[in-house]
Every structure is written in structure tokens, then in C-alpha cells.
Amino acid sequence: MxxxxxxxxxxxxxxxxxxxxxxxxxxxxxxxxxxxxxxxAAPARPLDNEPAPSCSDNNNTVPCWEYQTWYWTYDNCNKAGTNAVNADRGKFDNHVCVLTGNGVGVGLWLHKLHD
Incomplete structure (x- = not known):
């Protein structure tokens, strides 16, 4: 019971x-x-659209934006972007992190100055 x-x-x-x-x-x-x-309340994001011109769309004519990879968070993307630019300042001068097309991750784009 x-x-x-x-x-x-x-x-x-x-x-x-x-x-x-x-x-x-x-x-x-x-x-x-x-x-x-x-x-x-909205999270701070550098860009909502992919930067242009893309290196893959303009036959790699510099200056252009080169897509590298994606990350789960903006923080991880920004850290990796800063490290990549600092590691090769002769080739890249800037980076941006952009929400991927499917909205799942954040894509890292590096601004390419030279090959």
C-alpha cells in the first residue's frame, strides 16, 4: 500500500x-x-556575410579573402585568426569570422595580400 x-x-x-x-x-x-x-543582448559578431572578393571566386587575384576553416564559436575563430595573421604577416594582414551558411559554425577568412 x-x-x-x-x-x-x-x-x-x-x-x-x-x-x-x-x-x-x-x-x-x-x-x-x-x-x-x-x-x-545579441552576441557581437564582426560580419554576417562572407567578405568579398573571395580568393576562390576571383582566380586568387590578391588582395582577396581566403577561407580557411570553421569553428564552433566566435572566440575560437578570432583566436585562430589572430594567430594565423601574426604567424604570416607577409601573406595576410587581417581576418574576419563569419557565421557559416548553415548557421552551425563560424568561418575564418584571412585577408590575403601576397601568395
């Missing part, structure tokens, strides 16, 4: 938690719709 009482108590508790989450989510969605999002 004690087991059934515990099962009933657990079921009631779980139902209360689940229904509470539904109310919170609904309230949060309603509140989000009534106020515009704060501009300061």
Missing part, C-alpha cells in the same frame, strides 16, 4: 512540475512578443 501512495505522490509532483513549465513557457513567449529584444 505504501508503494502505491508513493507512486501517486510522485505522479502528482511530476504533473505539477510539467504544468508549471507550460505556464512559464507560455508566459515567457507572451512577454517576449510584447517587448522588442534588447540590442545589447
Amino acid at each position: 505504501r508503494i502505491w501512495a508513493r507512486v501517486a505522490a510522485c505522479t502528482a509532483s511530476a504533473a505539477a512540475v510539467i504544468s508549471g513549465l507550460g505556464v512559464s513557457t507560455t508566459t515567457a513567449h507572451a512577454a517576449a512578443g510584447s517587448h522588442p529584444p534588447a540590442a545589447a
Whole structure:
């Protein structure tokens, strides 16, 4: 008999938690719709579009932007970009990190001055 009482108590508790989450989510969605999002809350990103001209699109005519690889975060991309530019200043002078086309990662582009 004690087991059934515990099962009933657990079921009631779980139902209360689940229904509470539904109310919170609904309230949060309603509140989000009534106020515009704060501009300061958005993560800082250098670019939303790929830089141009791309080295692969202009027959590698310098100066151009050369795609390197992608990273999970802007922070990792910026660190790698800074390191790549500092490692070969004769070839590259700048870098940018751009959200990939599928929105999953961040692409690293280096500004190429010389081959």
C-alpha cells in the first residue's frame, strides 16, 4: 500500500512540475512578443556575410579573402585568426569570422595580400 501512495505522490509532483513549465513557457513567449529584444543582448559578431572578393571566386587575384576553416564559436575563430595573421604577416594582414551558411559554425577568412 505504501508503494502505491508513493507512486501517486510522485505522479502528482511530476504533473505539477510539467504544468508549471507550460505556464512559464507560455508566459515567457507572451512577454517576449510584447517587448522588442534588447540590442545589447545579441552576441557581437564582426560580419554576417562572407567578405568579398573571395580568393576562390576571383582566380586568387590578391588582395582577396581566403577561407580557411570553421569553428564552433566566435572566440575560437578570432583566436585562430589572430594567430594565423601574426604567424604570416607577409601573406595576410587581417581576418574576419563569419557565421557559416548553415548557421552551425563560424568561418575564418584571412585577408590575403601576397601568395
